[in-house]
Amino acid sequence: MKTLEQFIDECGGRAKAAAAIGIDQTTLWRWSQGRSKPRGLALRRLNQLGIRPLRLVKTDKIARF
Numbered sequence: 001m002k003t004l005e006q007f008i009d010e011c012g013g014r015a016k017a018a019a020a021i022g023i024d025q026t027t028l029w030r031w032s033q034g035r036s037k038p039r040g041l042a043l044r045r046l047n048q049l050g051i052r053p054l055r056l057v058k059t060d061k062i063a064r065f
Helices: 004-013 014-021 024-033 039-049
Strands: none
Touching: 004 014, 004 024, 014 024, 014 039
């Protein structure tokens, strides 16, 4: 499986990659920045295309002391 960044490079840019997945460019940007995660039908489409959508890095939005 390839990563989301590799798929964007293969498609030739964010606009073409978003169109291939069937989502908006802003949504693709949020996924690549880790601000949101794909869900539902979009997640199923990523699996069909052979894309690993999620980064393995976990981030806490609130730092705990």
